[in-house]
Amino acid sequence: MSKIRKILRMNSQGRSTRFIAAQIESSRNTVRKYLAVLKKSGFTFEEVNNLNDKELEDLFGKTRENNQPSSRMQSMLRCFPHVDKELKKTGMNRQLLWEAYIKEFPDGYKYTQFCTYYNQWKTRVNPTMHMDHKAGDKLYVDFAGEKMNYTDKETGEVIEVEVFVAILGASQLTYVEAVMSQQKEDFIAACENTLHFIGGVPAAIVPDNLKAAVTKSSRYEPTLNETFEDFADHYGTTILPARAYRPRDKALVEGAVKIIYTKVYAPLNKHIYHSLSELNTAIRQALEVHNSQLLKGRNYSRKLQFEEIERQTLAPLPVLRYQFKSTSMPG
Numbered sequence: 001m002s003k004i005r006k007i008l009r010m011n012s013q014g015r016s017t018r019f020i021a022a023q024i025e026s027s028r029n030t031v032r033k034y035l036a037v038l039k040k041s042g043f044t045f046e047e048v049n050n051l052n053d054k055e056l057e058d059l060f061g062k063t064r065e066n067n068q069p070s071s072r073m074q075s076m077l078r079c080f081p082h083v084d085k086e087l088k089k090t091g092m093n094r095q096l097l098w099e100a101y102i103k104e105f106p107d108g109y110k111y112t113q114f115c116t117y118y119n120q121w122k123t124r125v126n127p128t129m130h131m132d133h134k135a136g137d138k139l140y141v142d143f144a145g146e147k148m149n150y151t152d153k154e155t156g157e158v159i160e161v162e163v164f165v166a167i168l169g170a171s172q173l174t175y176v177e178a179v180m181s182q183q184k185e186d187f188i189a190a191c192e193n194t195l196h197f198i199g200g201v202p203a204a205i206v207p208d209n210l211k212a213a214v215t216k217s218s219r220y221e222p223t224l225n226e227t228f229e230d231f232a233d234h235y236g237t238t239i240l241p242a243r244a245y246r247p248r249d250k251a252l253v254e255g256a257v258k259i260i261y262t263k264v265y266a267p268l269n270k271h272i273y274h275s276l277s278e279l280n281t282a283i284r285q286a287l288e289v290h291n292s293q294l295l296k297g298r299n300y301s302r303k304l305q306f307e308e309i310e311r312q313t314l315a316p317l318p319v320l321r322y323q324f325k326s327t328s329m330p331g
Contacts, residue, residue, distance in 0.1 A: 004034055007020055012045035149161060173302045175194045206253075208241075236318070264287065
């Protein structure tokens with residue numbers, strides 16, 4: 001085990017395979033095999049170095065030439081995508097899932113080890129996500145920092161538009177729409193379109209202290225825009241502005257925006273669109289591809305996860321859409 005630790009330490013220091021092999025008096029093929037196991041496991045050097053010898057042996061196998069984690073370790077790692085999905089269901093917890101795991105694998109890891117490995121796995125497959133989101137609980141909304149545009153066919157004028165992004169906390173199903181402004185009318189219309197896109201209403205909508213949603217920011221009790229509150233009442237949901245100085249409250253939607261730059265902006269920027277409607281049609285097509293792609297480290301997509309665990313937890317949509325109330329003063 002000490003030889004494995006030396007190999008991994010020198011590799012973390014940027015040493016070449018040839019140098020490491022010479023230092024430990026072993027073949028380069030042996031060094032490569034151990035490094036291949038490390039890469040396949042997804043663990044960092046620090047994480048592996050914190051394992052005791054027995055855990056290290058489980059990870060790297062009992063024979064020096066074995067380049068696969070032990071069957072015990074592999075069995076547990078294969079459970080984690082299912083564990084991750086199940087934890088989003090109301091009433092589910094790690095203890096219950098560990099009990100199901102140990103029932104299937106009686107020689108499996110103890111509860112504490114199981115949780116430790118799960119935390120490490122979760123950090124690797126989605127490093128920006130550290131909050132556990134329950135199905136049907138929250139919809140996070142924000143505007144992207146970068147604008148998109150379309151070109152007026154008659155005048156050739158390039159018209160810049162705002163991009164609204166929404167993401168469900170549990171399934172990470174994402175909605176994107178180009179709108180003319182960040183004003184409350186466009187913002188609320190985009191929120192409403194999101195609810196109809198997902199086919200239901202979450203328990204809460206979390207805006208990032210946008211002017212269209214919040215008239216006065218506060219660390220404790222932000223003041224909501226009256227119209228947005230009225231919209232929330234119509235749909236039977238609650239508004240929970242992201243708390244000031246709590247970056248984790250908005251990490252999910254900020255992460256979604258970064259992904260959208262790659263998955264939506266990049267392919268669409270290669271084309272010219274001549275209306276907001278045309279641009280949104282292209283956005284919806286790119287969004288369908290994005291939501292249908294497998295999540296990193298998991299055997300399911302955002303869309304599949306939504307259908308399996310989140311759709312049925314949403315409250316039904318009201319029969320009528322929201323009507324903006326007139327705020328004009330009498331003459």
